[in-house]
Amino acid sequence: MTVVVPDMMKFRHELKYYINMSDYMTIRSRLSLIASADRHVSKNGTYLIRSLYFETPTDRVLREKIDGVNNREKFRIRLYNNDPAFIRLEKKTKTNGLCNKISAPLTQEQCRKIINGDTDFMKESPYGLVRELAAKMTFEQLRPQTIVDYTREAFVYGPGNVRITLDSDIRTGIRSTDIFNPELPTVRTTLAPTTILEVKYDEFLPEIIREVVRVQNRKQTAFSKYAIARMFG
Structure with missing residues (x-):
């Protein structure tokens, strides 16, 4: 087995704001003048993101977020534009107010195995992140829990390695884990x-x-x- 060595972990600042439609139109107009559109956006300037989040039987991930625990992490499988040709397993870590995200590629077949609780292949993965998830599924009972869908517009700006995103139409599949179903019923959050x-x-x-x-x-x-999304189940 060839082991894939991940890039050195780098933490970034992350700021979040609720904005209304007027704010959105103003900021989007300004960004179009100085920043570049993300290379992944479609012709209409947006792309769809679907994430399947993992949770423990005691809702530890949710409770740590609500309680504002200083060092916390969450795992998710992410799909773009409902295209199973590009799937990523991601772990997002937050420490002292800074964020880090690492990822590893997955195939559709591998995703289905993970959703079904089959961790055998994961233990032999060349990606440390996949092996880590396998261990946490075994010893912490981490399991797929909730699907979240939303539409994203993204801009990048070179100095400072800045990335600005505008996320809207945030929806939840409640307790469904059927990530590859494009007709999955969802509820606006x-x-x-x-x-x-x-x-x-x-x-x-x-x-x-x-x-x-x-x-x-x-x-x-x-x-x-x-x-x-967990407010709905």
Whole structure:
């Protein structure tokens, strides 16, 4: 087995804000003038994200988020535009207010095995992240729990390695784990149209970006798509 060595773990700053439609239109217009669209967006400037989150029988992941535990992590399988040709297992870690994300590729067949609790192949994976999930599925009873869907617009800005995303139409499949079903019934997680603005950057946030994303009367939030989806089951 050839072991794939991951890149060195790097933590980034992450800012989140609830914004309304007026804020969204203003920020999007500003970003289009100074930032580049993410290379993964479709012709209409957006792409669909579907994530299947993992949880323990005691809802440890959810409780740590709600309680604001300083060092926490969550695992998810992520699918883009309902395309099974590009699937990623991801682990997102938050430590001292900074975030890190590592990922490993999965095939559709491997995903189905994971969803069914078959961890045998995972233990022999060349990817340490896959082996780590196998161990936590065995010893911590981590299991697929909840699907979250949303639409994303993404922009990048070179200095500071800045990535700005605008996430909307956040929906949940409640307790379904049928990640490859494009017709999966989902429920909107907010009554009013809401967009989540996220700004991620390395050591510094350029002042021009700080000004572009600045909106009045909007405070930073600790919004979690997973946590709000779990309100439904």
